Amino acid sequence: MAAQAASVTEARGGTSAPLLLEVKNIEVVYNEVILVLRGLSLAVPKGQIVALLGANGAGKSTTLKAISGLLRTEEGAVTRGDIIFDGERINGTDPHHIVRRGIFQVMEGRRIIADMTCIENLRLGAFTRRDPNVKRDIDMVFDYFPRLRERTGLAGYLSGGEQQMLAIGRALMARPRLILMDEPSMGLSPLLVKEVFGIIRRLNTDLGITILLVEQNARMALSVASYGYIMEQGKVVLDGDASALAENEDVKEFYLGGHGAERKSFRNLKSYKRRKRWL
Amino acid sequence: MDGALLFQLVLNGLIVGALYGVVAMSFVLIYKASQVVNFAQGEFLLVGAWVCWWMLTYWQLPIWAGFLFTLAFMTIFGILLQVIVLRPLIGEPVISVIMATVGLSIFFQALMKWIFGVFAQPFPPLFTVERVRVLGLEVQSVYLASLGVSAFIMLGFWWFFTYSKHGLAMRATAFDQQVAQSLGISVPKVFAMSWAISAVVSAVAGVVVGVVNGVSSALSFYGIKVFPAVILGGLDSIVGAVLGGLIVGVLENVAQYVDSQWLNWGNMYQIAPFYALILILLIKPYGLFGTRNIERV
Numbered sequence A: 001m002a003a004q005a006a007s008v009t010e011a012r013g014g015t016s017a018p019l020l021l022e023v024k025n026i027e028v029v030y031n032e033v034i035l036v037l038r039g040l041s042l043a044v045p046k047g048q049i050v051a052l053l054g055a056n057g058a059g060k061s062t063t064l065k066a067i068s069g070l071l072r073t074e075e076g077a078v079t080r081g082d083i084i085f086d087g088e089r090i091n092g093t094d095p096h097h098i099v100r101r102g103i104f105q106v107m108e109g110r111r112i113i114a115d116m117t118c119i120e121n122l123r124l125g126a127f128t129r130r131d132p133n134v135k136r137d138i139d140m141v142f143d144y145f146p147r148l149r150e151r152t153g154l155a156g157y158l159s160g161g162e163q164q165m166l167a168i169g170r171a172l173m174a175r176p177r178l179i180l181m182d183e184p185s186m187g188l189s190p191l192l193v194k195e196v197f198g199i200i201r202r203l204n205t206d207l208g209i210t211i212l213l214v215e216q217n218a219r220m221a222l223s224v225a226s227y228g229y230i231m232e233q234g235k236v237v238l239d240g241d242a243s244a245l246a247e248n249e250d251v252k253e254f255y256l257g258g259h260g261a262e263r264k265s266f267r268n269l270k271s272y273k274r275r276k277r278w279l
Numbered sequence B: 001m002d003g004a005l006l007f008q009l010v011l012n013g014l015i016v017g018a019l020y021g022v023v024a025m026s027f028v029l030i031y032k033a034s035q036v037v038n039f040a041q042g043e044f045l046l047v048g049a050w051v052c053w054w055m056l057t058y059w060q061l062p063i064w065a066g067f068l069f070t071l072a073f074m075t076i077f078g079i080l081l082q083v084i085v086l087r088p089l090i091g092e093p094v095i096s097v098i099m100a101t102v103g104l105s106i107f108f109q110a111l112m113k114w115i116f117g118v119f120a121q122p123f124p125p126l127f128t129v130e131r132v133r134v135l136g137l138e139v140q141s142v143y144l145a146s147l148g149v150s151a152f153i154m155l156g157f158w159w160f161f162t163y164s165k166h167g168l169a170m171r172a173t174a175f176d177q178q179v180a181q182s183l184g185i186s187v188p189k190v191f192a193m194s195w196a197i198s199a200v201v202s203a204v205a206g207v208v209v210g211v212v213n214g215v216s217s218a219l220s221f222y223g224i225k226v227f228p229a230v231i232l233g234g235l236d237s238i239v240g241a242v243l244g245g246l247i248v249g250v251l252e253n254v255a256q257y258v259d260s261q262w263l264n265w266g267n268m269y270q271i272a273p274f275y276a277l278i279l280i281l282l283i284k285p286y287g288l289f290g291t292r293n294i295e296r297v
Helices: A002-014 A060-068 A070-074 A094-102 A118-125 A136-146 A160-172 A190-207 A218-224 A242-247 A250-255 A268-276 B003-034 B040-057 B063-089 B094-116 B141-163 B166-176 B177-182 B187-214 B217-234 B240-262 B268-283
Strands: A018-028 A034-045 A051-055 A076-085 A101-104 A178-182 A210-215 A226-233 A235-241 B131-136 B138-140
Touching: A018 A210, A018 B187, A034 A051, A034 A060, A034 A076, A034 A210, A034 A226, A034 A235, A051 A060, A051 A190, A051 A218, A051 A268, A060 A076, A060 A094, A060 A101, A060 A178, A070 A076, A070 B094, A070 B177, A076 B187, A094 A101, A094 B177, A101 A160, A118 A160, A118 B166, A136 A160, A136 A190, A136 A242, A160 A178, A160 A190, A160 B217, A178 B040, A190 A210, A190 A218, A210 A218, A218 A242, A218 B177, A218 B217, A226 A242, A242 A250, A242 B177, B003 B040, B003 B141, B003 B166, B003 B187, B003 B217, B003 B240, B040 B187, B040 B217, B063 B187, B094 B217, B131 B141, B138 B141, B141 B166, B141 B187, B141 B240, B166 B177, B166 B187, B177 B187, B187 B217, B217 B240, B217 B268, B240 B268
Parallel strands: A051 A210, A051 A226, A101 A178, A178 A210
Antiparallel strands: A018 A034, A018 A076, A226 A235, B131 B138
16 A cells, blocks of 8 residues: 555656646635635646546635636635746736636636627637637637537527537637646536547647646546646645556545445545645 | 607607617616616716817817817726726625716716806707708708717627627626636726727717707716616617617607697606606516526526
């Protein structure tokens, strides 16, 4: 057990790609009193998919909102630590400036503009762009999501899966360098989840977009990611190569449904807690 | 009943109603974008009309120059109002914001009276031909021009909100401010822009009314007339605002006719729209085109 934990930690040194995003020891407070993130650190190498996993309320969405700056729309603030994007410190920057720097958040629950058409939603994704290639890129998005091309009505009438695709397509329109994706599988059927994750992988390989992926569906997320972080109560408690994490006994037990490992007693649970990495 | 007279009344109603529609649209624009109920909408007409009148009479500018100056002035005026008065109130209770706009309304009415006096002032004549014949009816050319201006503004709004990037951004902000920010839209800028556009468009309506009736504090009544129009059409619908304006315009004229012929209650012209307002609030509180959220089936 101990040896396995060590191998997980060592794997971190294996990623040699330069870092696109670095979150260093951040603390996030909502309404000036509620401490949500308590010294969270993570790193996203250029051109990779990194998964951020954890139970409900662990602070995953808060982490993404801290990076994209949307935290301030919810009375939250980063009170300590640094968020470094492409070598520059970006905490405290307005969300609309962060989008211009190349970070785009696909928020939880799709959040498409229901009373607009698909094309209008996509054009809004390109709001920050000034180049004349927006039309061409709309076509490109339709190539990725052919079923959106036929939907000419209001986006509010799309199915959940189509709305998720539109939300991802809208992110592509901004031509971001980093997409923060919050629970793309939420409320989708297993088949659609597979399709959406297939597309996420293609975006990464075809377009070279770096992705920080927050998911409840840990198995799916680890299958597309190269590296993973596991959060609990506002901190990273475990991290490592996605494949190593997927094989890790504790991860299997707590996040992947515990196949292969026999049910553990509370005594073992305590030992797991003690082994956590307190960064 | 006299058919020709009725037709004339409806036509008058449509002409005035189109102007109500324009003012109602600019009211809805502010409400949609920034959720502010602007009780100072009528004062936009007043300020715009006085500025234009001053340019034309005191500085003797040609109409196009005076008009362009007015547009530029109102753009800055709208932005400054938003930034100085309304922006600090973001997140405050609705009633505080409403009181602030009521305060603005009183302030600008008094200010205009102080600067330009209490008497109505006519614009210099703009049209060489006083009247034209349309469909067998004598129509004053100013009315015809006013209808044209209204139609032009409405088309402009339609284009802006369907095709321009900033119009889409405004709609997105109206729909969900957090999403708008996630798309890279600056919400404070959208607020300022909505006030600027609203002020400019209302000022154009103010100039048109000023040219027809002369400039006086009566212009700010348009700000009150906006309420029945807007409630009728639905508080957050631009199309509804236009239709509401047209309906109110026609209603006023027809009600006045009915009153003068049969009822003799007096002053129906002013009151009828507000009867309609009360009825609408009882029967269809969201108006004809008010928001019904899209629910996926």
